[in-house]
Amino acid sequence: QHYWLQGQVAGGDPASLGLGPATHPLLAAVVALPVSGGVVLAGRLSTATQPWISDHDVLGTVLLPGTGFLELAIRAGDEVGCAVVEELTLRAPLALTPGTGVQVQVAVGPEDGAGRRPVHVLSREEADGPWTLHAEGSLVPGALTPAADLTE
Incomplete structure (x- = not known):
């Protein structure tokens, strides 16, 4: 008698891994952090899947x-x-x-008293490599009001 599980988890669906879909071209999944109230959005960037990035070549x-x-920060803020x-x-x-990709994570922490x-x-290049901090900042609730009429 076999005691192994019969089903397999589909690798391409974030929900099958217990994650939510990020519905963004650069980010594939979102994980809510219930203890802190923060979230982490994750994805993978490469010139093969996002060829427009290759246009931003600086000295080779x-x-x-x-x-x-x-x-990436705006999408995390929307979440x-x-x-x-x-x-x-x-x-x-x-x-x-070219020919490789990097894992990207956007982490949003808990809100302070002012929201x-x-x-x-x-990002990191390999699954077990060190993470590099590329950008940090702050998000606030509210809506942007343009200083001028942007309809034209």
Whole structure:
């Protein structure tokens, strides 16, 4: 008599791994952190799956542009109800080697008394490699009001 489990977990579906879908082109999954109230969004970046990143070549090195970090922070803020990126400081460039990819995580911490939440963007090249902090900042609830009419 066999005692092994019969089913297999589908690898491509975040829900099958106990994660929520991030519904974002750069981020695939979201994990809510119930103790702290924060979240972690995760994905994988590569020039093969996001070929537009290759257009940001600086002296022969493909880098994720600063607006890419901002987009990741905005998506993380949307997940926790903080639509405004109050501050985002870039700490280190995120270089992509053609033919390889990097794991990316965007971590949002618990809110302080004023509703502000810290955000960190990290990456690593290998599954067991060290994490590099690329950007950190703060998110706040609210809505952006443009200073001018942007309809044209």
